[in-house]
Amino acid sequence: xxxNEASCRNYxxxxxxxxxxxxxxxxxxxxxxxxxxxxxxxxxxxxSGMAFPGNCKTKNSCxxxxxxxxxxxxxxxxxxxxxxxxxxxxxxxxxFIPYIESGGKFPGGCxxxxxxxxxxxxEEHVNECVDFSVRTGMISKEVAEEFKKTxxxxxxxxxxxxxxxxxxxxxAHIDECMDFAIQAGFMTKxxxxxxxxxxxxxxxxx
Numbered sequence: 698x699x700x701n702e703a704s705c706r707n708y709x710x711x712x713x714x715x716x717x718x719x720x721x722x723x724x725x726x727x728x729x730x731x732x733x734x735x736x737x738x739x740x741x742x743x744x745s746g747m748a749f750p751g752n753c754k755t756k757n758s759c760x761x762x763x764x765x766x767x768x769x770x771x772x773x774x775x776x777x778x779x780x781x782x783x784x785x786x787x788x789x790x791x792x793f794i795p796y797i798e799s800g801g802k803f804p805g806g807c808x809x810x811x812x813x814x815x816x817x818x819x820e821e822h823v824n825e826c827v828d829f830s831v832r833t834g835m836i837s838k839e840v841a842e843e844f845k846k847t848x849x850x851x852x853x854x855x856x857x858x859x860x861x862x863x864x865x866x867x868x869a870h871i872d873e874c875m876d877f878a879i880q881a882g883f884m885t886k887x888x889x890x891x892x893x894x895x896x897x898x899x900x901x902x903x
Contacts, residue, residue: 710755710756710757711754711755712739712743712749712753712754712755712756712759713743713754715739715740715743716740716743719733719736719737719740722736735781738779738780738781739779739781741779742775742778742779747775747778747779749775750762750763750768750771750772750775751768751771766802766803766806769797769803770794770797770798773790773793773794773797774794777790786810789835792833792834792835793833796832796833801832801833803829804816804817804822804825804826804829805822805825820850823844823845824845827841827844827845828841843881846880846881846882850877851877852864852865852870852873852874852877853870853873868896871892871893871896872893875889875892875893876889
């Protein structure tokens with residue numbers, strides 16, 4: 698019975714109204730496929746009688762509750778059970794759980810993946826974020842030292858060895874990658890000059 702966008706949004710914020718609102722949203726194609734998938738996961742959780750974090754009753758109250766670091770573990774486990782966390786993130790998340798249970802904190806007190814990524818992209822926070830990654834088993838100490846040497850920066854902002862290899866095999870990126878390798882201590886200036894002079898982007902067998 699809501700009569701405008703504001704009142705409808707307010708009504709549909711309540712988890713108790715999710716089935717009614719989901720049917721309306723689907724009937725008029727008012728949400729993206731990703732948003733619909735998330736709504737269905739929440740609706741399924743409600744139907745199964747699953748307890749919501751902190752017994753929250755609206756999307757906003759759930760978000761506020763889960764932004765409190767002390768509630769992170771409860772919210773993470775809820776998101777795992779409902780499938781709200783993408784499968785590709787579950788493996789990494791499982792490494793966090795023992796760390797959180799032992800009283801560990803996320804970098805800068807961040808609570809969401811996007812928020813943590815934005816925090817860790819700031820150069821001043823690199824060491825804190827790298828140490829966090831070592832403690833949670835996401836990266837080795839050796840990789841951590843490489844990150845610290847370069848201030849967390851990488852050629853073309855590549856995020857994996859495969860991506861960095863592909864980026865640096867492109868002749869257009871030779872200078873950038875050589876400068877990075879010198880800064881990180883992977884090669885000397887003399888070795889870099891030799892590689893540039895002879896247009897070498899990889900060794901025998903890649």
